[in-house]
Amino acid sequence: GSQPPPQPPPPPPPSDQHLGAQRIDGVELCGDEPWFAETAVRKRLRESVAEAHKEQKILVGNPADEIVRICPEDGRVLGAGAVLRLGGAHLGGYGEADVAYAYRQLSRALHPDKNPDLPRAPEAFHRLSEAADELRAGLNEQRNALQLLVGAMGGQATEQMLERPQEALFAEACRMLSAVCGLVGEGEVPAPAQGRGVQAFTNSGIYHRCQMERLLTDWFDKNHLLELYASVPVRTAYDCAPKRYRAQFLCLLNRAAIAEAKRFNDCVRGSWPMIMQTFPELGLWRELREVIQRRVWDTSGEPEPPALPSQQQDPEKATGRSKSRSRKRSRSGRRRSRSRSGEGARKRRNRWGEGADGEQGNDRSRHREDHWYERDRQRDMAWDARWSTSDDPGYDPRTAKKQQKDKKQRGRERRQAIETHPTQGWRACRWGRKWRGAIAAVLPGTLDKAAPYTDLEVRKLGAALWKDLVKWLAGTGSERVLGLFRADTQTPKTFGWDNKTEPPAVARGLEPGTPPADWSFMPVSDLLLAVGEGIVGATCEGTFASNPLGHKRLTLVQCYKPKGVKKSGQKAATTADAAAAKEREKDDGEAKNLGKEQTRGSKWDVQ
Numbered sequence: 013g014s015q016p017p018p019q020p021p022p023p024p025p026p027s028d029q030h031l032g033a034q035r036i037d038g039v040e041l042c043g044d045e046p047w048f049a050e051t052a053v054r055k056r057l058r059e060s061v062a063e064a065h066k067e068q069k070i071l072v073g074n075p076a077d078e079i080v081r082i083c084p085e086d087g088r089v090l091g092a093g094a095v096l097r098l099g100g101a102h103l104g105g106y107g108e109a110d111v112a113y114a115y116r117q118l119s120r121a122l123h124p125d126k127n128p129d130l131p132r133a134p135e136a137f138h139r140l141s142e143a144a145d146e147l148r149a150g151l152n153e154q155r156n157a158l159q160l161l162v163g164a165m166g167g168q169a170t171e172q173m174l175e176r177p178q179e180a181l182f183a184e185a186c187r188m189l190s191a192v193c194g195l196v197g198e199g200e201v202p203a204p205a206q207g208r209g210v211q212a213f214t215n216s217g218i219y220h221r222c223q224m225e226r227l228l229t230d231w232f233d234k235n236h237l238l239e240l241y242a243s244v245p246v247r248t249a250y251d252c253a254p255k256r257y258r259a260q261f262l263c264l265l266n267r268a269a270i271a272e273a274k275r276f277n278d279c280v281r282g283s284w285p286m287i288m289q290t291f292p293e294l295g296l297w298r299e300l301r302e303v304i305q306r307r308v309w310d311t312s313g314e315p316e317p318p319a320l321p322s323q324q325q326d327p328e329k330a331t332g333r334s335k336s337r338s339r340k341r342s343r344s345g346r347r348r349s350r351s352r353s354g355e356g357a358r359k360r361r362n363r364w365g366e367g368a369d370g371e372q373g374n375d376r377s378r379h380r381e382d383h384w385y386e387r388d389r390q391r392d393m394a395w396d397a398r399w400s401t402s403d404d405p406g407y408d409p410r411t412a413k414k415q416q417k418d419k420k421q422r423g424r425e426r427r428q429a430i431e432t433h434p435t436q437g438w439r440a441c442r443w444g445r446k447w448r449g450a451i452a453a454v455l456p457g458t459l460d461k462a463a464p465y466t467d468l469e470v471r472k473l474g475a476a477l478w479k480d481l482v483k484w485l486a487g488t489g490s491e492r493v494l495g496l497f498r499a500d501t502q503t504p505k506t507f508g509w510d511n512k513t514e515p516p517a518v519a520r521g522l523e524p525g526t527p528p529a530d531w532s533f534m535p536v537s538d539l540l541l542a543v544g545e546g547i548v549g550a551t552c553e554g555t556f557a558s559n560p561l562g563h564k565r566l567t568l569v570q571c572y573k574p575k576g577v578k579k580s581g582q583k584a585a586t587t588a589d590a591a592a593a594k595e596r597e598k599d600d601g602e603a604k605n606l607g608k609e610q611t612r613g614s615k616w617d618v619q
Contacts, residue, residue, distance in 0.1 A: 033466040036475050040499060040519055040529045041256040043474055043536035044264075044465040046190065048183040049218035057179050057254075057521040058172070061104035064520075068103060072121040079122065079136040092150070093248075095143035104520060105178035105252045108148065115144040154181050154245040161188055164230055164237060166221035182249035182257065185241065189264035191219050192231050194552030196271040199541050200434075201549040205458045209551025216552065232275070235283055241265065242286035250291070254520050259497050259533035262297050267538065293496055300493040304481060305542045308444035309433055422560055426452070429558055434546030444543065447477055451544040453566040457559030464554040465537070472568045474536025477543065499532040 036042040047053045072078060082095050093099030096114040098106045118140055120126075127133040154177040155169075161184040162169045173180035195213060197206055213224060231237050240246060250258055265287070272280050288294055430448045431440050440448060454473050456463055463470045485491050499519070519526070540548050540555060547558045 033471075034468050035526070036471055036534075038529050039475060039531040039534050040522060040526075041260060041533045042471045043534065044190065044260070046187075046218050046465070047257065047260075048187045048190075053521060054179070054183065056523070057104065058176075060520045061176055061179060064103045065106075065110055068097075072117060075121055075127050075133070076130060078118070079127075079130060079132050082122075082136045082139050083132060090139075092143035092146035095140060096147065098147065099178075099248065099252060101252060101254060101258075101520075103252065104254075105176040106147070106151075107176045108151065110176075111144055111147045111151075115140065150245065150248060151177065153243075154178065154248065157181055157240055157243065157245040158184060160236070160240065161185060162220070164188065164222075164227065165191070165219060166223060178249045178252040181245065182253045182261070185246055185249065186257065186261055186264060187219065188227075188231075188237070189261070189268050191222060191227060191552070193264060193267050193271055194550070195224055195228060196275060197549065197551050198267060198271060198537075199544070199549040200458075200546060200558060201551060202458050205462065205549060205551055205553070205556060208462070209553045212551070212553040232272070235281065238281060238283045239286070242283055242290045247290050254532075255500055256519075256532040259535070262291065262294055262496065263533075263535045263538050265291065266294055266298055266301070267541075296493045297496060300490050301538060301542055303485075303490050304539070305545065307484070308440055308448070308543055308545070309436075309438040311439060311441045314441060426559070429547055432546075447480075447543050448547065450568070450571045451540055452547055452557045452559060453571050454568060455540075455548065455555055455557035455559070456565055457561060457563040458549065458556050459561040460556070460559075460563065462551065462554030462556040463565075467554065469565070469567050470540075470555060471536055474539050475534055476568060477539050478531075478534045478536075481539075497531055497533050497535070499529045 033042075033045045041047065082090060084090065096111065096118065098110060098114055119137065122133060122137050122140060124133045124137055155174050158173065158177050158181040159169050161181070162173075165184065165188060167184075169180070191213065194209060197209060201209070210224060213219060213222075250261060253261070269280055269284055269287075272284075430452055431445050432438070433440070450473065454469055482494060485494065519528075519532075537550060537555065541550065544557065549556055549558075
């Protein structure tokens with residue numbers, strides 16, 4: 013008989029509808045939240061693009077002014093999107109219908125037959141036609157790039173994604189960067205954590221049906237995917253995205269370059285300089301990241317750390333005289349001759365009270381020694397008998413002593429890792445030790461399950477660290493880079509919506525009712541990896557630190573809780589909040605009270 017028709021391939025696994033990322037006050041997007049996999053977020057973005065085009069009306073001004081705008085007299089060439097007033101973050105994207113509408117509105121006003129008295133009208137009309145053709149060709153290139161990215165990730169582009177491809181293209185570009193960084197591993201990633209990261213990548217639905225080996229081969233062994241990030245379609249999609257997603261994209265792109273350099277011994281491919289030219293903002297962020305890293309190890313103005321016990325100078329070496337020689341000299345001369353002369357000279361006795369010639373010493377001393385020896389021996393025999401005759405081994409004091417010793421050793425090694433650079437051996441400054449200690453306390457260990465990128469405490473820690481750095485950068489040359497992450501204050505006039513008097517309720521694509529924020533994005537993962545260099549790692553599973561197995565995580569409030577305060581109850585939380593505020597005040601006055609700060613101890617100081 014005839015063979016049954018082949019069954020269609022299974023549908024892709026559904027994306028995580030809601031990844032449980034609780035919002036942090038004052039910021040629109042905090043950390044590596046996988047917004048590209050949230051169906052509700054993507055739907056709001058598409059709806060915002062459609063709404064923006066309904067509000068956007070191509071207002072044609074005076075033909076003479078429009079001709080000067082399209083064909084500037086200084087010889088500049090206006091971009092195709094600027095000619096037709098399409099593109100940009102305020103609209104979020106465009107399609108063929110949008111291009112046709114804009115061209116129709118402008119061509120009616122600028123047609124040479126309607127403007128015979130304007131000699132440059134034919135030139136402006138010709139440029140208008142060229143701009144429309146460029147945008148249509150650009151749409152085809154963007155759709156091809158979108159299909160290439162989605163296919164490499166094991167998915168398939170839908171008609172809805174291809175209608176206005178900018179939003180979908182940018183989302184898939186962020187998805188691929190997130191997958192590459194998570195699979196390669198960032199920071200300190202031991203083998204167990206790497207294996208869990210691969211398993212998390214396979215089980216997660218946010219990466220379509222992507223095969224790990226194929227993705228890594230296409231990314232590192234071939235150049236077509238990397239070259240795509242230096243192309244005009246990706247840059248156009250970047251310009252149409254909200255600011256919070258653009259900032260996250262820059263951080264992911266920079267970390268992908270760092271991961272490639274780590275994988276190939278500080279070497280990267282020739283496509284990265286082209287990417288730097290396509291995204292000049294990337295160079296600004298790289299400079300700021302290096303400034304943050306240098307601050308961790310900048311100990312200028314701080315006193316020299318106290319010497320370790322093993323490094324302290326021996327008093328015998330300092331004086332040049334040994335105790336044994338001193339004792340020999342003390343026994344020489346008069347005392348030695350007196351001890352050897354006369355019949356009443358004292359005889360040396362050993363620990364059992366016997367003299368040098370074997371005779372018994374003082375009976376009272378010998379009785380005391382025997383008594384203590386017998387009591388210790390009986391106690392040891394009783395303990396040994398207890399453990400040897402019991403079915404349950406229970407508590408072994410010898411094992412417990414060894415475990416306690418190992419625990420202290422691990423604690424010393426952990427403190428050493430917190431305060432020391434992993435390769436150069438530099439000692440972190442007081443500010444660096446404080447934050448590195450807090451990072452190690454909040455993050456789970458490498459042998460435990462990693463904290464996901466939506467973890468509330470990790471994001472709180474990153475937000476507090478970011479605000480601390482913003483205060484430090486105030487008034488410096490690096491402060492201008494913070495503009496990449498600040499939230500924009502937009503009004504209807506920003507978009508040319510003069511007929512709409514009420515301001516937009518929320519930033520484009522956010523949930524209704526979201527209050528305005530000061531920051532569009534906070535680079536939590538980059539801060540943890542930069543400040544926690546040598547102790548922090550990240551994979552597709554999440555973020556972790558070099559902590560022992562079973563490490564009990566602390567909250568951000570508990571990190572600054574003073575000793576002796578209980579950790580339960582509202583009163584303890586209030587006290588801890590006050591302690592955290594007091595610690596921040598100390599950091600603010602550190603430059604003014606440097607001498608006092610040097611003598612005052614800190615919980616995270618490693619001596």
